[in-house]
Amino acid sequence: MVTTLVRNGTPRLGLRAVLSDAPSVGEVRHCGDWREVEDALGAGRVDVLLLHEDDYVRDRGVLAGVRRRRPKLLLLLSSDDVREEILAGPPVPDGFLVEDELTASAVEDALQRTLAGEVPMPTSVTRxxxxxxxxxxxxxxxxxxxxxxxxxxxxxxxxxxxxxxxxxxxxxxxxxxxxxxxxxxxxxxxxxxxxxxxxxxxxxxxxx
Missing domain, CATH: 1.10.10.10 (Winged helix-like DNA-binding domain superfamily/Winged helix DNA-binding domain)
Known part of the structure; x- marks a missing residue:
């Protein structure tokens, strides 16, 4: 079960397209705000919360409460230049995706690694x-x-x-x-x- 909160139009549309074909995704819920995320968490288990970096930085207090529900947190970055606020944490994301590298294979690989407890970090981010x-x-x-x-x-x-x-x-x-x-x-x-x-x-x- 994947829940997303990506409010920026272009990456949101791209994400919807790749998630619809991801073999590891049984169900996906695209949310428009934190209230909808809370509804998704309350309705059943959420394995991965895929969040845009803008919402991570802006709504840190809300996110801390969400993390107590224990979904894995996969962060979608605007670029491979990670903001200092993100590195400062807490909470620390479980992995990263980059908008320019948002392909079906990249998303599928990131989801599988996140669920396996591994580290999906694009080489561009590390560099x-x-x-x-x-x-x-x-x-x-x-x-x-x-x-x-x-x-x-x-x-x-x-x-x-x-x-x-x-x-x-x-x-x-x-x-x-x-x-x-x-x-x-x-x-x-x-x-x-x-x-x-x-x-x-x-x-x-x-x-x-």
């Missing part, structure tokens, strides 16, 4: 965060000690790889990847994988 960090010439002091294997997994997460892809790349089991990711979340103090990647970038743990 934009890294560029911003380099341009500022500043980052938070590195206070996190990661093992060599954790560093490997973290870099692959930042590339947007799934657990299975990471397992194949490193020659380990998917269960092993899950265990390493859990350790990364704990060490980085991150509630989800997206937050872990963002925190790692901000702390200079990902630099290329």
């Amino acid at each position: 934009g965060l890294l560029d911003r960090l380099r341009e500022s010439g500043q980052h938070r002091p590195r206070e996190v000690s990661l093992t060599a294997r954790e560093n490997e997994v973290l870099l692959l997460l930042a590339e947007g790889m799934s657990n299975k892809q990471i397992a194949r790349r490193l020659g380990i089991s998917s269960h092993g990847v899950k265990r390493i990711v859990a350790s990364l979340l704990l060490k980085l103090g991150a509630p989800n994988r997206t937050a872990a990647v963002v925190t790692a970038i901000q702390n200079g743990l990902i630099t290329c």
Whole structure:
């Protein structure tokens, strides 16, 4: 069950088109305001709330209440330049989509990864965060000690790889990847994988 709140006309129409053909979507409800989102949450389980970044920033207080209902939050960005208000959180989105990359395959992949607890973060978003960090010439002091294997997994997460892809790349089991990711979340103090990647970038743990 996917519920959307995207009020901007052009991306809203594009999103409707791609969601109507997404194999992983059983039901979709397009909302025009937060009251309709609350109605959708009250009517039954909402697995993914797909929200435009404008509503995320403007209605942070409302969103905090929605997140207590535990839907996954997938954020649609106007560009690959993520606003500081979004990175500041809470709540931290579970994944990102970019308007210019709003294709059927991108949405389907993002939904499947979000529901699997993975991190759908387009490469353009990761690159934009890294560029911003380099341009500022500043980052938070590195206070996190990661093992060599954790560093490997973290870099692959930042590339947007799934657990299975990471397992194949490193020659380990998917269960092993899950265990390493859990350790990364704990060490980085991150509630989800997206937050872990963002925190790692901000702390200079990902630099290329």
